Amino acid sequence: xxxxxxxxxxxxxxxxxxxxxxxxxxxxxxxxxxxxxxxxxxxxxxxxxxxxxxxxxxxxxxxxxxxxxxxxxxxxxxxxxxxxxxxxxxxxxxxxxxxxxxxxxxxxxxxxxxxxxxxxxxxxxxxxxxxxxxxxxxxxxxxxxxxxxxxxxxxxxxxxxxxxxxxxxxxxxxxxxxxxx
Amino acid sequence: xxxxxxxxxxxxxxxxxxxxxxxxxxxxxxxxxxxxxxxxxxxxxxxxxxxxxxxxxxxxxxxxxxxxxxxxxxxxxxxxxxxxxxxxxxxxxxxxxxxxxxxxxxxxxxxxxxxxx
Numbered sequence: 001x002x003x004x005x006x007x008x009x010x011x012x013x014x015x016x017x018x019x020x021x022x023x024x025x026x027x028x029x030x031x032x033x034x035x036x037x038x039x040x041x042x043x044x045x046x047x048x049x050x051x052x053x054x055x056x057x058x059x060x061x062x063x064x065x066x067x068x069x070x071x072x073x074x075x076x077x078x079x080x081x082x083x084x085x086x087x088x089x090x091x092x093x094x095x096x097x098x099x100x101x102x103x104x105x106x107x108x109x110x111x112x113x114x115x116x117x118x119x120x121x122x123x124x125x126x127x128x129x130x131x132x133x134x135x136x137x138x139x140x141x142x143x144x145x146x147x148x149x150x151x152x153x154x155x156x157x158x159x160x161x162x163x164x165x166x167x168x169x170x171x172x173x174x175x176x177x178x179x180x181x
Numbered sequence: 182x183x184x185x186x187x188x189x190x191x192x193x194x195x196x197x198x199x200x201x202x203x204x205x206x207x208x209x210x211x212x213x214x215x216x217x218x219x220x221x222x223x224x225x226x227x228x229x230x231x232x233x234x235x236x237x238x239x240x241x242x243x244x245x246x247x248x249x250x251x252x253x254x255x256x257x258x259x260x261x262x263x264x265x266x267x268x269x270x271x272x273x274x275x276x277x278x279x280x281x282x283x284x285x286x287x288x289x290x291x292x293x294x295x296x297x298x
Contacts, residue, residue, distance in 0.1 A: 026214050034211075038204055048210075117203015125203065 003028065005071040012062055022062075026055055029072070032145070033079045039140045040083035040133075042105045042125075043114065050082045057082075073154040076147075080137060080155055087133060102129050127177035131170055138163055139170040 003011070003024050011021025033054050038047040057078050065074060091101050108114045109125045117125070128136055134156075141147045141155065142163075149160040156163070 023214065030214065031211055034206075038206075042204075044204070044206060114205055115203050116205050121203035 009065075009067070009071055022059060025058070025071075029075050032072075033075065036076060036079045036140065036145065037083045039128075039144060040080075040137065041086055042108045042129075046086060050079075050086055054079045054082050069154050070151070073151050076141075076151075076155045084133060084137070105129050123178060124174070127174045130177050131173060135166050135170045135173075138166040139174070142167050 005028075008021055008025045008028060011017040012025060014021070030051070034047060034051050037050045037054070038044070041047055041050065054075070058075060065071070069077075087101065106126055106129050109122060109129070115122060115125065128139065131139065137156070138152065138158075141152045142149070147155075149163050152158075152163050153160045158166075
């Protein structure tokens with residue numbers, strides 16, 4: 001049974017139906033959260049860990065959710081933060097320049113056990129990895145998630161105008177990268 | 182159609198289907214709920230704690246054992262070296278056969294010593 005965000009919130013915020021409501025919430029957002037993170041961190045095992053972290057954070061802080069933002073933009077914000085924190089930790093942990101982390105991610109894209117898309121998809125993913133993190137994120141949310149600029153601005157706390165400019169630059173760079181490839 | 186030409190064309194991003202992600206996901210992955218105990222990390226943590234404890238306990242035990250053996254050895258060495266210094270074996274004493282009278286004398290002497298103490 002599919003519930004709307006409002007119904008899920010009602011279930012979660014009621015003491016009696018909290019667990020059931022949370023199950024409904026995880027069912028509704030499992031795939032979305034997974035793909036937002038997977039496109040950023042590339043590796044499935046890391047994504048799996050981060051998805052669990054996201055839902056643990058959602059579970060712990062649901063009672064603080066004041067309804068000022070939409071439930072889905074709130075969950076996306078947590079997911080995005082987890083993904084970015086993971087990438088930063090990775091860079092700090094190995095004391096290696098950003099380029100090396102990205103070349104590591106590119107190697108995962110080239111690995112058939114991680115990525116089984118066709119040449120076109122592989123080239124697009126490789127081109128995406130040449131973008132700065134925030135630009136890649138904006139591109140992913142707009143292009144793959146097909147989110148509205150208004151919602152992305154809620155998730156990333158960036159003005160809509162800024163997002164449009166970032167997306168425009170991202171597309172330009174991707175096209176350039178693909179033409180070079 | 183040439184694939185590379187298609188990629189480089191300006192219509193590429195429009196024609197690309199977002200559903201075709203290309204990333205591999207384990208079969209039936211989405212059938213289970215993701216909110217569960219992070220088993221991988223928990224096991225890793227438990228293993229680390231276990232080996233840290235076992236390692237330190239073993240290290241302490243080995244240290245105590247080594248110190249104990251070393252101390253005992255030194256005690257024994259010092260005991261023998263102190264008591265045996267300057268003593269020489271007296272062949273006549275060693276060859277002497279203990280008779281019944283000697284034993285009785287020895288026992289009487291010891292008893293007298295005990296009484297006097």
